[in-house]
Amino acid sequence: xxxxxxxxxxxxxxxxxxxxxxxxxxxxxxxxxxxxxxxxxxxxxxxxxxxxxxxxxxxxxxxxxxxxxxxxxxxxxxxxxxxxxxxxxxxxxxxxxxxxxxxxxxxxxxxxxxxxxxxxxxxxxxxxxxxxxxxxxxxxxxxxxxxxxxxxxxxxxxxxxxxxxxxxxxxxxxxxxxxxxxxxxxxxxxxxxxxxxxxxxxxxxxxxxxxxxxxxxxxxxxxxxxxxxxxxxxxxxxxxxxxxxxxxxxxxxxxxxxxxxxxxxxxxxxxxxxxxxxx
Numbered sequence: 001x002x003x004x005x006x007x008x009x010x011x012x013x014x015x016x017x018x019x020x021x022x023x024x025x026x027x028x029x030x031x032x033x034x035x036x037x038x039x040x041x042x043x044x045x046x047x048x049x050x051x052x053x054x055x056x057x058x059x060x061x062x063x064x065x066x067x068x069x070x071x072x073x074x075x076x077x078x079x080x081x082x083x084x085x086x087x088x089x090x091x092x093x094x095x096x097x098x099x100x101x102x103x104x105x106x107x108x109x110x111x112x113x114x115x116x117x118x119x120x121x122x123x124x125x126x127x128x129x130x131x132x133x134x135x136x137x138x139x140x141x142x143x144x145x146x147x148x149x150x151x152x153x154x155x156x157x158x159x160x161x162x163x164x165x166x167x168x169x170x171x172x173x174x175x176x177x178x179x180x181x182x183x184x185x186x187x188x189x190x191x192x193x194x195x196x197x198x199x200x201x202x203x204x205x206x207x208x209x210x211x212x213x214x215x216x217x218x219x220x221x222x223x224x225x226x227x228x229x230x231x232x233x234x235x236x237x238x239x240x241x242x243x244x245x246x247x248x249x250x251x252x253x254x255x256x257x258x259x260x261x262x263x264x265x266x267x268x269x270x271x272x273x274x275x276x277x278x279x
Contacts, residue, residue, distance in 0.1 A: 181210025
């Protein structure tokens with residue numbers, strides 16, 4: 001008879017396999033597997049939370065906002081890791097599904113659940129939730145919040161072409177000046193996923209020029225410069241310019257959200273360049 005420890009190891013192995021399926025874009029298969037694992041792990045709270053997290057993310061990738069909302073709401077209520085972060089994900093998914101009153105209530109809770117003052121993720125969640133609360137959230141702004149999280153966590157490339165097109169259409173409807181730069185950054189990332197590099201460059205350039213929203217979305221400018229650098233690195237004739245953009249993103253900006261995360265990406269891009277073109 002299998003021991004509790006054996007079952008725990010087995011569940012972790014199953015979840016690892018399911019996570020791999022999600023990464024290679026078999027999202028529907030991954031969702032089915034995670035739901036099965038969630039049911040099997042009825043007496044293993046830690047495994048349940050792993051499954052709920054993955055179900056939430058896969059559901060966001062599929063733009064299934066109601067399922068994502070339910071998963072993150074359970075994590076908000078049950079997990080000890082970061083109720084503040086889970087509350088923000090709950091709110092944007094709930095608002096994206098159309099329940100704006102419910103989302104507004106959750107956004108009010110985010111500040112109350114803010115415990116780790118030096119944690120970038122929680123700082124980000126608090127700022128975003130407060131802004132959405134003050135603006136009276138719309139469904140489109142909440143979907144913007146979902147797309148933003150998918151971008152920052154490098155999950156957009158796991159989205160299907162049809163889902164990316166829906167995101168594109170929603171972003172095109174947003175005209176609020178305070179999110180103009182963020183809108184163009186996300187549009188650029190979507191174009192990049194589609195392989196439309198010309199449109200991606202144009203969108204990233206528009207994001208880099210945004211002055212009005214820079215105080216609200218402090219990371220947009222350095223991330224847009226980084227994205228431009230990565231695209232330009234792909235062509236031999238623009239490698240030098242691409243490297244200059246990466247160095248600019250690394251050296252000219254400081255004190256913005258997810259700065260360390262971007263520096264890791266810049267380092268990786270520069271390291272890969274050195275492998276191709278020895279310095």
